[in-house]
Amino acid sequence: MSAILNQTPARPTIKPLHPLYVAEITGIDLTVPVAREDFRAIWAAFNEYEVLVFRDQPFTDETQIAFSRNFGALETMEAHPANNFKPGHIAVMTNLDALGNLLPLDDPGMLHRLRNEAWHTDSSFKPVAALCSLLSGRIVPPVGGNTDFASARAAYAAFPEARKASLEGKTVIHRVAAPKAIDDPAYNEEQKKRLTVTHPLVRTNPVNGRKNWYVGSHAQEIIGMPPEAGMALLDELTEFCTQPQFVYSHAWRQHDLVIWDNRCALHRATTFDKTKYRRKMHRTTVAGTTPDSALASMP
Ligand SMILES: [Fe+2]
Numbered sequence: 001m002s003a004i005l006n007q008t009p010a011r012p013t014i015k016p017l018h019p020l021y022v023a024e025i026t027g028i029d030l031t032v033p034v035a036r037e038d039f040r041a042i043w044a045a046f047n048e049y050e051v052l053v054f055r056d057q058p059f060t061d062e063t064q065i066a067f068s069r070n071f072g073a074l075e076t077m078e079a080h081p082a083n084n085f086k087p088g089h090i091a092v093m094t095n096l097d098a099l100g101n102l103l104p105l106d107d108p109g110m111l112h113r114l115r116n117e118a119w120h121t122d123s124s125f126k127p128v129a130a131l132c133s134l135l136s137g138r139i140v141p142p143v144g145g146n147t148d149f150a151s152a153r154a155a156y157a158a159f160p161e162a163r164k165a166s167l168e169g170k171t172v173i174h175r176v177a178a179p180k181a182i183d184d185p186a187y188n189e190e191q192k193k194r195l196t197v198t199h200p201l202v203r204t205n206p207v208n209g210r211k212n213w214y215v216g217s218h219a220q221e222i223i224g225m226p227p228e229a230g231m232a233l234l235d236e237l238t239e240f241c242t243q244p245q246f247v248y249s250h251a252w253r254q255h256d257l258v259i260w261d262n263r264c265a266l267h268r269a270t271t272f273d274k275t276k277y278r279r280k281m282h283r284t285t286v287a288g289t290t291p292d293s294a295l296a297s298m299p
Helices: 001-008 036-049 061-071 108-119 152-158 161-167 188-194 227-241
Strands: 013-016 023-026 052-053 093-094 130-139 147-151 172-176 196-200 201-202 210-215 219-222 247-252 258-259 267-268 280-287
Touching: 013 036, 023 036, 036 052, 036 061, 036 258, 052 247, 061 280, 108 267, 130 201, 147 152, 152 210, 152 227, 152 267, 188 196, 196 201, 210 227, 219 227, 258 267
Parallel strands: 023 052
Antiparallel strands: 013 023, 052 258, 093 280, 130 258, 130 280, 147 247, 147 267, 172 196, 172 219, 201 210
16 A cells, blocks of 8 residues: 555655745756646746746756746847857856856956846846846856746835825836847847837736736836936836845755746845856746747636
8 A cells, every 4th residue: 555655656745945935846847847737736826926946957968958848938138248159048147168167256247247236127128028037057166146036026015005006007018128228239239129118017927817017127108207207217116126025046956946027026236256266057038929928727
């Protein structure tokens, strides 16, 4: 009898890591094909918790891409200095060159990646913004290099009700260019034109109906407001969302996989001693759909 019980496959177990959002999921190997029933549990947790942490997932690029496709079609990155203008489905966040040597701090790719240290949400400058990002820790420094997350959903729930009504219908201009740098040299004119888009200031999760501010460093103007006033309001909302009670800081272990919902969670890279330690993270990004209601059911 016990032998039969022992053959029952383990099911994923979900453990919250923060009072408001973020969960760790154990009991599943994501580097091999995931059963549909198990992905259903992951999809439900993704909509509920915004940020999911999985430990001990030694991905290759191929297995990371295969798992990521459970969430939908993958984005191809934009060409920029940090990918040597040769983008694919894997974005590499690293301070190493192709031979594994530390890059100088003034390397164009290193300078480009500094923009990840501002609070943002991935690909909000695209007409169809990202659904989620999946970041795999391949080489992690012994100290520093955390990824910080902020729940713009919990922040929306805590925001003064009296002000929500006047902000609800507003539309925001998002740009690929770095904040307050319209002449950002990292992108060419075609990219800057194509990657200037509008999105609603308030987004609603199609599964549970919970709302959030959709802000961050690419959100740079509000339609119908003077540019300075719109920027000031967007800065205020991003600051509100990133207060300590809404933040979870992920300290990486090698082979961690962290998945976050770009529709409602903000994130930023944090620094580490880039002249001493090595860090290499591989990211896949799943394209969203528009309108949101198209994702009410599991992909
Ligand atoms: Fe990012």
